[in-house]
């Protein structure tokens with residue numbers, strides 16, 4: 391190893407539980423914590439939906455978990471310490487933080503180091519790759535002693551692909567880490583403190599997912615002109631990188647694709663479709679070329695496989711969507727013919743995306759085989775889903791999520807209440823509540839999702855739901871004039887969370903209850919802070935009380951965390 395490994399920086403290995411017990415319990419007072427911390431990016435590697443939210447976070451979960459012990463010993467100032475790029479450090483990972491990165495500290499200095507794929511309790515050697523103002527990023531060079539909850543990842547790609555970051559961590563430890571992450575964010579970003587005994591029960595335990603593999607009903611694979619290979623394979627030349635690739639992006643690389651023949655997160659029928667495409671698309675006789683996002687040449691951009699179920703038989707259904715840079719159906723015909731023989735494949739779509747970026751939503755859409763939608767059943771309602779509409783990617787766990795939403799909504803059940811379903815997607819949440827309320831109003835930016843929501847209302851005989859297309863980041867003063875004042879607001883934004891204008895509107899609206907469903911606990915905590923505590927700088931007066939926050943694990947092995955929060959008007 392070129393660099394020295396300074397032993398004095400070795401942090402003593404503490405059992406995770408002991409370390410965590412230094413955190414105070416969660417309470418309702420504002421915390422005064424104002425440590426400058428890494429700022430969360432709102433761009434996520436697998437962000438699925440458009441959003442133009444400009445809100446930013448001042449803090450993230452990344453380092454919050456470790457700041458608390460400092461408060462215990464304020465007199466002991468951390469020594470100044472700034473590692474150089476390329477320097478190697480011996481470290482112990484203390485917890486999992488934002489995006490599932492391991493959060494590590496350098497002993498005695500308190501200096502924060504983030505490392506991808508480091509697991510809590512793992513002792514390892516890391517090399518500094520990036521320096522930020524108050525923390526550095528390292529890559530793991532070598533594990534010295536693994537975390538006691540380390541397990542063998544079943545998937546051969548788990549350690550390389552950008553999807554599963556924690557497949558090699560015992561599932562129980564994964565959910566524990568997620569629960570702690572939410573707790574830390576609520577305290578530090580949400581500024582809920584520990585002095586109000588009322589808040590003892592606010593933080594609910596995480597709901598684990600009982601199906602930890604094959605749970606995803608949508609996977610998007612990318613085509614690329616070259617394969618991304620791990621360093622060892624490049625070095626020993628066991629694989630050729632100059633071969634077309636179809637698979638998942640290597641973590642942090644928009645232009646590098648790890649070739650995969652199957653994915654443990656999608657269903658077995660979906661894996662058969664992937665294997666069939668892999669089997670033939672490189673055949674030179676077909677004349678198919680992968681899109682090169684550097685030179686902007688080539689035809690095949692993405693392959694999306696969506697799974698659903700037939701409403702009558704409950705048998706699996708698949709939609710295959712080829713995203714291409716131009717419309718050349720004759721080129722896709724051999725692939726379509728090959729896939730159409732699978733009994734599960736009921737829809738083959740072609741989205742044409744001429745943009746230079748990496749998005750998979752097309753400007754035009756063509757049906758190459760079968761129907762333009764597939765169906766799925768949620769809470770005994772049928773939903774038609776088109777290629778570009780959002781639908782909960784773990785349908786099994788969505789049942790549990792929606793039940794929690796309904797419980798939080800606390801409907802009277804007498805058909806007197808109005809529900810406002812913000813970020814409604816294909817209308818799933820609102821429609822599952824519609825039979826118990828007077829009217830549901832749903833808002834959503836994607837026109838296809840609104841079309842699906844309207845169709846889904848008809849399909850399920852729901853006549854008291856209105857779905858409106860619009861950008862909730864751009865609401866005007868008149869927003870809300872065309873519907874009755876809601877008794878319950880459901881808000882389920884994508885990862886950037888709610889725009890300040892929408893928060894302003896909600897604070898003015900003063901609906902008795904808000905159920906906030908979030909897939910990003912960092913932006914969720916920020917929005918809860920604004921709704922409950924307000925902001926002097928943003929001239930917002932908070933008027934809600936946080937009654938409960940329930941994390942739900944929708945995505946085992948990935949860093950993603952879903953939360954259902956209940957807010958009541960003070």
Ligand SMILES: C[S@@+](CC[C@H](N)C(=O)[O-])C[C@H]1O[C@@H](n2cnc3c(N)ncnc32)[C@H](O)[C@@H]1O
Nearest residue numbers: 439441780813814815834835861862863882884
């Ligand atoms: C997390 S999904 C929730 C969808 C739905 N509630 C469900 O459970 O299926 C977020 C939804 O917000 C929509 N969305 C994103 N940005 C939006 C915006 N600025 N205005 C309105 N809707 C938006 C997305 O298209 C997506 O359908």
